[in-house]
Amino acid sequence: MESKELVIVVDFGGQYNQLIARRVRENHVYCEVYPYDKALAKIKELQPIGIIFTGGPNSVYEEKAPRIEKEIFELGIPVLGLCYGMQIMAHTLGGSVKSADHREFGKTPTIVDTNSVLFKGLSKEEIVWMSHVDYVASVPEGFTVIAHTDNCPVAAMQNVDRKLYAMQYHPEVLHTEHGKEMLHNFLYGVCGCTGSWTMANYAKTAIASIRKTVGTGKVVLALSGGVDSSVAAALISKAIGSQLTCIFVDHGLMRKNEGDEVEAAFKDSGMNFIRVDAADRFLGKLAGVSEPEKKRKIIGEEFIRVFEEEGRKIGSVDFLAQGTIYPDVIESGAGDAAVIKSHHNVGGLPAVVDFKGLIEPLRNLFKDEVRELGAELGLANYLVWRQPFPGPGLAIRVMGEITKEKLDILRDADAIFRQEIANAGLDRSINQYFAVLTSTQTVGVMGDFRTYDYTLALRGVTTTDFMTADWARIPYDVLDTISSRIVNEVDHINRIVYDITSKPPATIEWE
Ligand code: XMP
Numbered sequence: 001m002e003s004k005e006l007v008i009v010v011d012f013g014g015q016y017n018q019l020i021a022r023r024v025r026e027n028h029v030y031c032e033v034y035p036y037d038k039a040l041a042k043i044k045e046l047q048p049i050g051i052i053f054t055g056g057p058n059s060v061y062e063e064k065a066p067r068i069e070k071e072i073f074e075l076g077i078p079v080l081g082l083c084y085g086m087q088i089m090a091h092t093l094g095g096s097v098k099s100a101d102h103r104e105f106g107k108t109p110t111i112v113d114t115n116s117v118l119f120k121g122l123s124k125e126e127i128v129w130m131s132h133v134d135y136v137a138s139v140p141e142g143f144t145v146i147a148h149t150d151n152c153p154v155a156a157m158q159n160v161d162r163k164l165y166a167m168q169y170h171p172e173v174l175h176t177e178h179g180k181e182m183l184h185n186f187l188y189g190v191c192g193c194t195g196s197w198t199m200a201n202y203a204k205t206a207i208a209s210i211r212k213t214v215g216t217g218k219v220v221l222a223l224s225g226g227v228d229s230s231v232a233a234a235l236i237s238k239a240i241g242s243q244l245t246c247i248f249v250d251h252g253l254m255r256k257n258e259g260d261e262v263e264a265a266f267k268d269s270g271m272n273f274i275r276v277d278a279a280d281r282f283l284g285k286l287a288g289v290s291e292p293e294k295k296r297k298i299i300g301e302e303f304i305r306v307f308e309e310e311g312r313k314i315g316s317v318d319f320l321a322q323g324t325i326y327p328d329v330i331e332s333g334a335g336d337a338a339v340i341k342s343h344h345n346v347g348g349l350p351a352v353v354d355f356k357g358l359i360e361p362l363r364n365l366f367k368d369e370v371r372e373l374g375a376e377l378g379l380a381n382y383l384v385w386r387q388p389f390p391g392p393g394l395a396i397r398v399m400g401e402i403t404k405e406k407l408d409i410l411r412d413a414d415a416i417f418r419q420e421i422a423n424a425g426l427d428r429s430i431n432q433y434f435a436v437l438t439s440t441q442t443v444g445v446m447g448d449f450r451t452y453d454y455t456l457a458l459r460g461v462t463t464t465d466f467m468t469a470d471w472a473r474i475p476y477d478v479l480d481t482i483s484s485r486i487v488n489e490v491d492h493i494n495r496i497v498y499d500i501t502s503k504p505p506a507t508i509e510w511e
Contacts, residue, residue, distance in 0.1 A: 252279025
């Protein structure tokens, strides 16, 4: 279903591998990432119009360093090597790589040859992001040096006849000021890409492909209301309408109005939409439980049970659909392990419903592409831009034992927090923010009365991968508005604190 203009990113285990792929896609060129040891086979099979080698942590002279077959350079397909990718290109083709005494690291002024197609339209001196110890000391035969820094004799090299190019620095990180242009020059000026990768095109081909796969069959999808499952639902329902049934298990642990919002978005969209109101069931199972992992387990199990019951009512199902996205799929070149998303989505349900096949129409998309596709499909903004929300929902944001009363207090406070963050225009720059109802009660004074009520914690983080995060610097006056509104408008909260720990050592959620 993909565009014919495929670029293959060959993964040597560097930290920016996914970023390179995203940058290529931002240039409207489709690409896929494969580990270095599977690259040659994939290149032969898929016939890309360009190849990019990523960086990696190794040194080409280490015994176990990733290698690449010389044959790749003989296929006539343009190759761009980045960092380790440049060193392995030089090493494989007969150049020499040496180790410097000091690491060259950070933003570095670099003299570039503007006659090279890579630097077309740029200045003679460019700022690039360097991070290396090894360097190419002499280029292979047929290559010329097209950039250097004070410390690095070969910051970029090319062999125009063989369409081989390489950069020692990282054009994919934003610190390389014109990195985007350099990649653009490679993709368009060397590989001859035309930029056919757009979400509008993707939607068209994906819809056609889903129709072809499904035929007259029935598809079931577990809809959580999160971005991925919502966009998958919208896409599949565009393709096959009422052959799709979405089961939305409302566990009563969603944020304020969220269940109704999901229902409103999908009820009249042409699919069969089933909302299962299972709040009492979940609360019943959770009664008296305060240990976080136990809560998670109960919710996961109950979720599957509800889904199973609903699935049985539908009868025979041909396909199960899931909102798996590309970062979950990409294998790391450094080993065999897939990049694991450490958190357990409610999507993993294959075992509980009998089905013939799996449909994962977002499997090749990055998160930002999923959002763009959602917008393209006409999905409401509040769904497209929804921040991550844990499968167990507010159960892990009410500390300790969960009651309906506590959930309602938290929902009201959290709604005010979110509203004020949006009013302050911070809703896209803070990547995740929410309120936590602690189990701590403290003394307060309200009018002439003493109170003994809950402490609410506010959490806001900035992060790109959710594996590490910094606490968001919300301006004091915004915090002040949030604090006064919550204590005035929500009963049983008399104290509010803001969480100023990063991850690590803390996690994003409190439980
Ligand atoms: P932590 O708290 O581990 O969270 O720093 C990282 C990201 O994962 C989300 N999260 C979960 N998502 N099921 C999920 O689907 C879970 O049990 C779960 N726990 C945490 C969290 O909201 C954050 O975005």
